[in-house]
Amino acid sequence: MDKEELLAELKVIVTPYTQDLTALEQLTEHTDFIKDLQINSANLVDVVLDLEEKFDIEIDNDSMTKMLDIKSAIAIIEEKLAANGR
Amino acid sequence: MVGNDLVDLKLAAIESNWKRTGYLEKIFSTEEQRLIREANDPSILVWLFWTMKESAYKVLNRMTGIRSYAPLSLECREVQIDEFSASGQVWHPYGTFFSSSVLSKELIHSIAALTAQELFGISVTYHKNVLNYLEDYNQSSVSYSLAKNSMGLPEIINRENGITYPASISHHGRYLAIAHSGSLRSAG
Numbered sequence: 001m002d003k004e005e006l007l008a009e010l011k012v013i014v015t016p017y018t019q020d021l022t023a024l025e026q027l028t029e030h031t032d033f034i035k036d037l038q039i040n041s042a043n044l045v046d047v048v049l050d051l052e053e054k055f056d057i058e059i060d061n062d063s064m065t066k067m068l069d070i071k072s073a074i075a076i077i078e079e080k081l082a083a084n085g086r
Numbered sequence: 087m088v089g090n091d092l093v094d095l096k097l098a099a100i101e102s103n104w105k106r107t108g109y110l111e112k113i114f115s116t117e118e119q120r121l122i123r124e125a126n127d128p129s130i131l132v133w134l135f136w137t138m139k140e141s142a143y144k145v146l147n148r149m150t151g152i153r154s155y156a157p158l159s160l161e162c163r164e165v166q167i168d169e170f171s172a173s174g175q176v177w178h179p180y181g182t183f184f185s186s187s188v189l190s191k192e193l194i195h196s197i198a199a200l201t202a203q204e205l206f207g208i209s210v211t212y213h214k215n216v217l218n219y220l221e222d223y224n225q226s227s228v229s230y231s232l233a234k235n236s237m238g239l240p241e242i243i244n245r246e247n248g249i250t251y252p253a254s255i256s257h258h259g260r261y262l263a264i265a266h267s268g269s270l271r272s273a274g
Contacts, residue, residue, distance in 0.1 A: 065156040
């Protein structure tokens with residue numbers, strides 16, 4: 001899966017928790033979950049759980065610590081998929 | 087340094103399903119989970135512990151400048167709860183934070199500081215959560231103004247003498263709370 005596809009999948013996952021729809025339309029690697037999309041921090045857990053389900057990966061606590069923007073999320077997903085040999 | 091966090095319980099009931107598989111394990115320690123599961127009203131403890139952690143994180147973030155999403159690095163300890171309030175500590179490798187909370191059917195609000203003395207010195211005002219809360223505050227407050235500094239962090243300023251206090255703003259659903267250190271009454 002390339003970056004473009006990952007970005008598209010991420011967009012689908014964050015949509016239900018996003019409060020700033022303009023930022024969602026302009027989603028890039030640099031989009032911040034909290035500052036830009038205005039996702040409630042209690043809903044960031046849902047984003048993490050949704051990503052785990054979608055990609056069949058486990059996002060450990062160390063990885064979750066960095067889960068603040070699209071760029072980090074993509075890096076974490078790629079790392080976990082690679083570890084799973086996919 | 088001051089941190090605060092609030093949860094509008096009506097909105098939280100709609101937008102967060104903490105009963106979802108894996109949810110509690112991602113943010114609460116084994117002991118916190120045990121207390122939540124054994125509580126008469128588990129959702130109160132979920133949001134009490136959550137706001138305690140978030141308020142402590144806000145202090146930590148402001149002191150260190152480091153952003154992270156690590157709710158498990160903070161643990162609520164020695165929490166005493168009665169009908170309308172709670173107090174306790176939030177442990178973190180960096181240091182232990184002192185916290186106190188207000189509980190109602192509508193909202194849970196927690197404040198935190200690194201010392202008990204600083205915690206007792208925190209002033210809190212509650213407002214409607216509106217987009218233009220800065221202007222709202224500045225139009226209604228005679229003695230103090232609210233502004234964001236060059237880092238985008240909120241500050242309360244005494245209009246008379248210009249003394250500035252770091253502030254913490256939290257908003258969710260219907261409510262907005264502003265917390266700051268330094269007694270405003272004695273500041274003039």
